[in-house]
Amino acid sequence: MESQQIKQAGLKVTAPRVKILKILENCGKRHLSAEDVYKELLSQQEEIGLATVYRVLTQFESAGLVCRRHFEGGQSVFELNHGDHHDHLVCIKCGKIVEFVDSTIENRQARIASEHNFRIEDHSLVVYGICSECQKKA
Amino acid sequence: MESQQIKQAGLKVTAPRVKILKILENCGKRHLSAEDVYKELLSQQEEIGLATVYRVLTQFESAGLVCRRHFEGGQSVFELNHGDHHDHLVCIKCGKIVEFVDSTIENRQARIASEHNFRIEDHSLVVYGICSECQKKA
DNA sequence: GAGCAAGATGCGAAAGATATTCAGTTTTCC
DNA sequence: GGAAAACTGAATATCTTTCGCATCTTGCTC
Numbered sequence: 001m002e003s004q005q006i007k008q009a010g011l012k013v014t015a016p017r018v019k020i021l022k023i024l025e026n027c028g029k030r031h032l033s034a035e036d037v038y039k040e041l042l043s044q045q046e047e048i049g050l051a052t053v054y055r056v057l058t059q060f061e062s063a064g065l066v067c068r069r070h071f072e073g074g075q076s077v078f079e080l081n082h083g084d085h086h087d088h089l090v091c092i093k094c095g096k097i098v099e100f101v102d103s104t105i106e107n108r109q110a111r112i113a114s115e116h117n118f119r120i121e122d123h124s125l126v127v128y129g130i131c132s133e134c135q136k137k138a
Numbered sequence: 139m140e141s142q143q144i145k146q147a148g149l150k151v152t153a154p155r156v157k158i159l160k161i162l163e164n165c166g167k168r169h170l171s172a173e174d175v176y177k178e179l180l181s182q183q184e185e186i187g188l189a190t191v192y193r194v195l196t197q198f199e200s201a202g203l204v205c206r207r208h209f210e211g212g213q214s215v216f217e218l219n220h221g222d223h224h225d226h227l228v229c230i231k232c233g234k235i236v237e238f239v240d241s242t243i244e245n246r247q248a249r250i251a252s253e254h255n256f257r258i259e260d261h262s263l264v265v266y267g268i269c270s271e272c273q274k275k276a
Numbered sequence: 277g278a279g280c281a282a283g284a285t286g287c288g289a290a291a292g293a294t295a296t297t298c299a300g301t302t303t304t305c306c
Numbered sequence: 307g308g309a310a311a312a313c314t315g316a317a318t319a320t321c322t323t324t325c326g327c328a329t330c331t332t333g334c335t336c
Contacts, residue, residue, distance in 0.1 A: 012303055012304070012311090014312090014313060016313085016315095017313095048314085048315080051315065051316075052315065054294060055295085070209075070210050071208075074208075076293085089250065089251060089256055092259055102246050105243050105246050108240050108243050109265055112227065112238050113227060116227055116269070116270075118267035118268065119273055120267040122265075123263070124210070125247075125263045125264075127250070127256070127260075128259050128261060129251055129256035129257050129258040130256065131255065132255035135257055150282090150283065150284070150331080150333075151332075151333090152331070152332070153331090154284085155284090173321095186286085187287065189287075189288090189323085189324075192323060193284085193285085196323095214322085
């Protein structure tokens with residue numbers, strides 16, 4: 001149940017939060033912008049302001065429920081945090097996003113960071129390209 | 139001479155362009171936001187508008203003279219393009235940026251992209267962490 | 277070097293994303 | 307059931323980036 005996750009995050013269980021979490025879980029797409037979530041709410045006849053969407057997503061982020069990503073293009077996208085880290089392959093034509101994990105890359109990153117005496121907190125690897133369908137179309 | 143580079147890029151040689159390019163070359167830091175460049179111009183008593191800074195940087199980007207990066211935090215940073223691709227290690231405390239290149243990572247990326255039938259156009263790898271100095275301070 | 281067209285510039289205003297304020301409402305906890 | 311604390315929507319503010327447009331420059335020609 002969504003309300004459990006929200007409660008465990010130390011947040012009060014309110015209608016907007018539950019609905020937003022539901023959307024993140026059920027809307028099919030893994031990556032949604034604040035705007036996407038807002039539009040989805042509107043299409044469900046929900047009376048939830050954009051400001052609340054941002055607030056809730058930010059709170060979810062602090063609580064570790066979702067991750068925020070800044071891809072190129074100004075807008076942030078949010079995705080549910082399933083605990084596993086992964087990187088992204090983004091199609092610059094159609095916006096399709098593929099997730100991947102590669103331990104070789106993760107290891108090299110750790111190595112490089114330690115060579116520079118950095119303690120890694122996070123990282124973001126995004127590969128931009130053109131997916132097979134868009135290659136055909138072009 | 140800066141004016142050569144600008145001319146070769148197919149752009150008219152104008153005072154703002156030369157000055158901005160000089161700043162990128164000489165200001166010491168490799169990564170500047172549009173705001174940074176603008177402030178630097180102001181401190182040099184130059185009458186150059188912020189809009190022009192953005193326009194010029196965007197043109198330089200199209201011309202391949204500089205690269206624009208979107209790190210976390212809303213603002214874009216620009217850096218001179220020396221032809222070589224590289225990735226970034228960013229200190230989330232002090233903002234220090236270290237550049238690195240790792241062919242193992244590059245290769246894995248290419249492999250992953252081809253496994254998904256993507257044609258790579260670009261990529262961005264940013265590792266966020268805490269640098270040695272900031273670790274001491276904390 | 278004057279003349280001209282194409283292209284640049286500066287400024288203010290606008291756009292887009294996100295954050296904040298505020299007053300009223302809802303949840304939680306006892 | 308009620309008070310305190312936390313939450314909400316709307317409007318507003320902010321920040322970065324872009325646009326519109328009148329004016330000025332540059333690069334080329336003669």
